[in-house]
Amino acid sequence: MNETSEKYRGLKKEIDPPKGKLGVLLPGMGAVSSTLIAGVFLVNAGRGKPVGSVTQMSRIRLGKRNENKTPLIQDFVPLAGMKDLVFGGWDIYEDHCHQAALNCGVIDKESLGFVQKELEAVRPWSAVFDPAFVKNLSGKNVKQGKSRMELAELLMRDMEAFKKEHGLERLVMCWCGSTEIYTENMDHPAFQTLEAFEAALKDDLTIIPPSMIYAYAALRMGVPFANGSPNLCVDAPALVELANKNRVPIAGKDFKTGQTLMKTIIAPGLKARMLGLTGWFSSNILGNRDGEVLDDPGSFRSKEVTKGSVLESILQGDLYPDLYGDYYHKIRIEYYPPRGDAKEGWDNIDIRGWLDQPMQLKINFLCRDSILAAPVVLDLVLFLDLAQRAGMGGIQEWLSFYFKSPMCRPDLTPVNDLFDQDNKLRNTLRIIMGEEVIDHSGLDYYEDA
């Protein structure tokens, strides 16, 4: 073991084997969820490949470069298999998963036909919903309860029944529901401690958003929780307290997919070469239901906040005022129905080189939102289940790789650089399996020369 690895020796984990079936709970059965579920069924039927999934396709280097040890991640760490996943979820609309997949039009009808029966069997349970938090949607498949605590208990009952019905060993929840309006009052006392939060649930305090009620229900049941939206579901100190208390892994927030993925690939490169930034204008058109929800200024504000923070932490304007102290960053999302899920993003980046000479970079990304998001959900589910079996509770910063606005300890700055995030994830896997940490200096190859 080298010195860096020695430091981490105590962090090796005893990991319970992934036996039995894993239940995947998805609040929100729209484009992302249906694309994930249909994709898993199609891959399991041998009709597609899980492209974009690190857990399924990526290899990890172990030891020295000349040892040529690069197993698949899924052979290196004990992950649940794709065939062991059973899906369940909630939505305000009653459409089963086949209909939901047809509605959003991400995967073609013919392919969906191969797994139609399995998809039809996935029917959403009634949702916990409050139209005050998502203005542009209304559906009838909604639970009624006297208080938010009672609604949380109904969600727990759904989970228990699902576990029993399918003989599941474990559960993981990933929020794939709509973006709620931006919560201005996160410093309200109800969000600060678990005790105050539970009292507020019982009092049906209306500032508690539905996504937080799902998160609370999951954590109470010891179910790991990932937040794929900009909502603040597990960001409140009260929910972090519950996750720590019950030793349940949590991660968030907002899946890093299209434009922000590109941003966190390009910006670290510009920064590494000390090229200055004058302005970054990002605009998008998208026409799916997510786009419709984001057409409401309250929901857009939530998105703007998670999308907006990435450049700051990568470029560190406070440390490099000449290069990044005063750039203009603007983000626009326009709802344009003809495009459906086939989003198009334009980035105009004004940069500066030697002697502050101006240059420009243009990116036109014709992406497929849910095609990029589905493998992210799959990986999060499998990694959170791994973390749970390894006894790792609370915030899982090593999963920052998958998020626009990664959760981390409040006194730390989040890491947004995709390559730093990739190293963080891989070294975490090496550490928990008792393998050597790789520092990429390469100096040790030349020591005897």
Ligand SMILES: NC(=O)c1ccc[n+]([C@@H]2O[C@H](COP(=O)([O-])OP(=O)(O)OC[C@H]3O[C@@H](n4cnc5c(N)ncnc54)[C@H](O)[C@@H]3O)[C@@H](O)[C@H]2O)c1
């Ligand atoms: N598609 C992507 O690439 C991507 C990337 C980053 C983040 N996200 C986020 O992921 C989430 C899902 O995206 P999508 O494209 O699938 O959206 P979508 O609109 O197709 O699906 C969301 C579903 O959630 C349901 N819903 C809303 N509130 C609910 C509640 N309280 N309980 C249960 N269901 C509820 C809606 O009825 C809808 O069917 C959004 O918050 C989005 O911002 C998506």
